[in-house]
Amino acid sequence: MIPKDHPRYESLMLRARIVDAYKKGILADSGMIAHGRGEAFDYLIGEKTTEPARKAERAGAAALLLAENPVISVNGNTTALAAEWVVKLAEALGAKVEINLFYRTASRVEKVGEALKAAGAKVVLGVENEEKGIIEGLEGPRARASLEGVCSADVVLVPLEDGDRAEALVANGKTVVTVDLNPLSRTATTSTVTIVDNVVRALPNLIQEVMELKNCSENELKGILEDFSNDKNLEESLEIVSRAYTGDV
Numbered sequence: 001m002i003p004k005d006h007p008r009y010e011s012l013m014l015r016a017r018i019v020d021a022y023k024k025g026i027l028a029d030s031g032m033i034a035h036g037r038g039e040a041f042d043y044l045i046g047e048k049t050t051e052p053a054r055k056a057e058r059a060g061a062a063a064l065l066l067a068e069n070p071v072i073s074v075n076g077n078t079t080a081l082a083a084e085w086v087v088k089l090a091e092a093l094g095a096k097v098e099i100n101l102f103y104r105t106a107s108r109v110e111k112v113g114e115a116l117k118a119a120g121a122k123v124v125l126g127v128e129n130e131e132k133g134i135i136e137g138l139e140g141p142r143a144r145a146s147l148e149g150v151c152s153a154d155v156v157l158v159p160l161e162d163g164d165r166a167e168a169l170v171a172n173g174k175t176v177v178t179v180d181l182n183p184l185s186r187t188a189t190t191s192t193v194t195i196v197d198n199v200v201r202a203l204p205n206l207i208q209e210v211m212e213l214k215n216c217s218e219n220e221l222k223g224i225l226e227d228f229s230n231d232k233n234l235e236e237s238l239e240i241v242s243r244a245y246t247g248d249v
Contacts, residue, residue: 011039011047014081014200021080025111028103031077034160041181042198044244045237049205052236053197059228060157060177060193061209062221067155067175070095071125075102078159078199079112083119085203090121092210095157098149099126102162104141125149137168157206159199163187179203183237194230196237 018035021027049057064070070093072086079086090097099112106128113124125146132144133151142165145151156169159179163186169176170190178191179202188194195202213221 011042014198015039017080018077021076021115025107026080026115027076028101028108030103031075031080035077038160038181038198041183041196041241044241045181045196046240046244047198049197049201050237050240052233052240053195053202054205055228056193056195056230056233057197057202057205058209058213059225060195061206061213062216062224063155063175063177063193064093064095064157064206065210065213065216066218066221066225067093067095067153069153070155070157071149071153072097073100073150073156073158073161074098074112074116075100075160076108076112079115082159082199082203083115083121085200085207087116087120089157089203089207089210092207092214096146096149096153097121097124098146099124100145100150100158100165102142102165135165135168135172137171138164158187158191159203161187163190166190183234183241188234192230193225193228194234196234 018032022032072090072095074086074097086097097116099109101108109128113127116124125148131147133147135143135145150156153174155175157177158166161178166176166178166187167190176191177193178187179195179197179199180188181196182188183196
């Protein structure tokens, strides 16, 4: 039992959710390593949403609202930490939810799908008995994606994605919005909009931005996206990390 007055209470609770998801078969063992890496970067940005992250969340919301076929691509870590926010964001956008796993097994797909439906998702794509298409530039099971979902999407939100897949999606002409606490990762540097924030903060923030921007015109949304520079935003995030590392906060 973690006492609520523990200074790292929220972080430790998230860690416990990751461990529980692994025990339930939602998460591969490497997912725990990935979470620990992200946790370290979260510590360096102060375990809070930074100003660069806020700007990226607004740009990401604009990109998703401009989409004709937005899709939220979900893995085990995102499901373990934020399934309920995935569902709420999908509802706010009218977006599809698709399961995409790096270490894909039929059992894990089933368990992730069950967790998403328990959180309120009515339709989940990327399941085993569904006809799949191919994402060019990838090989093996990771190249398979739903024809109705990621394959036909123009904008894809990929929280906690691996670099190869994010890079391939961009190469296939898709606008990619990602959530990645590591501003140096290939996912972060490849994506169209990178939100350097914890997924448990980023998804609720995206919902808030979507609701605020929902009545904006197409030109206004395009303006928000055009004014956003992913490279500059990542530089600003790295400056925050650097100040934390040197103690200059």
